[in-house]
Amino acid sequence: MREQDDLMRRGIGMTSQRTRERLIQRLSEEGVANTKVLDVIRRTPRHLFVDEALSHRAYEDTALPIGHNQTISQPYMVARMSELLLEDGPLDKVMEIGTGSGYQTAVLSQLVERVFSVERIKVLQDRAKERLVELNLRNVVFRWGDGWEGWPALAPYNGIIVTAVATDVPQALLDQLAPGGRLVIPVGSGEVQQLLLIVREEHGFSRRVLGSVRFVPLLNGPLA
Ligand code: SAH
Numbered sequence: 001m002r003e004q005d006d007l008m009r010r011g012i013g014m015t016s017q018r019t020r021e022r023l024i025q026r027l028s029e030e031g032v033a034n035t036k037v038l039d040v041i042r043r044t045p046r047h048l049f050v051d052e053a054l055s056h057r058a059y060e061d062t063a064l065p066i067g068h069n070q071t072i073s074q075p076y077m078v079a080r081m082s083e084l085l086l087e088d089g090p091l092d093k094v095m096e097i098g099t100g101s102g103y104q105t106a107v108l109s110q111l112v113e114r115v116f117s118v119e120r121i122k123v124l125q126d127r128a129k130e131r132l133v134e135l136n137l138r139n140v141v142f143r144w145g146d147g148w149e150g151w152p153a154l155a156p157y158n159g160i161i162v163t164a165v166a167t168d169v170p171q172a173l174l175d176q177l178a179p180g181g182r183l184v185i186p187v188g189s190g191e192v193q194q195l196l197l198i199v200r201e202e203h204g205f206s207r208r209v210l211g212s213v214r215f216v217p218l219l220n221g222p223l224a
Contacts, residue, residue: 097147102128
């Protein structure tokens with residue numbers, strides 16, 4: 001029984017494998033085309049990033065509550081945003097704003113060289129850290145702080161991904177983009193939110209609007 005539990009926890013159980021495969025199929029039907037991204041999502045145990053009471057829903061394509069009024073992002077959004085970041089080729093340094101459960105962090109860490117992840121809620125960050133260690137994903141460093149400020153000491157970044165909706169594009173994040181660097185960020189408020197891809201060009205920034213999205217807000221300041 002113990003052994004069985006262990007297997008299920010790790011997601012090697014048959015049911016889990018089937019439901020994961022169904023999710024991957026759905027994501028590709030929805031237009032996610034990057035096979036590396038799909039492979040990483042296939043092998044990342046999302047059920048370890050939610051409360052046990054919700055783990056039976058972990059492979060549905062939906063956001064789920066993780067406490068503190070926050071949610072684990074919808075797998076489609078995680079896939080789409082990762083794909084947008086990687087569209088122009090592999091990335092070395094990526095900063096993530098809004099660690100939350102650590103699920104997007106775990107996916108990113110398997111797609112890029114190094115991830116720098118900023119979260120304002122300490123307890124969420126601590127739990128996310130534990131999960132990544134448990135999964136042996138070691139190329140991630142965490143900062144407890146305010147995502148509006150980014151992580152200037154380690155800038156510049158080749159990619160920045162923000163997993164909460166900002167009222168405006170934070171200037172600090174633009175400043176911390178390397179030449180050619182890519183920022184994927186939801187901007188807006190309430191029901192009116194758009195996903196943007198901003199690229200640091202030789203002179204200034206280009207900006208692509210990628211459609212409506214739904215995220216929790218990017219708030220102010222760190223929280224103990
Ligand atoms: N990618 C996460 C999504 C978490 S929801 C996941 O899949 O689990 C958004 C997260 O952004 C929350 O954890 C929230 O606390 C965090 N957040 C909100 N405002 C922030 C800010 N100013 N700085 C850092 N993190 C912030």
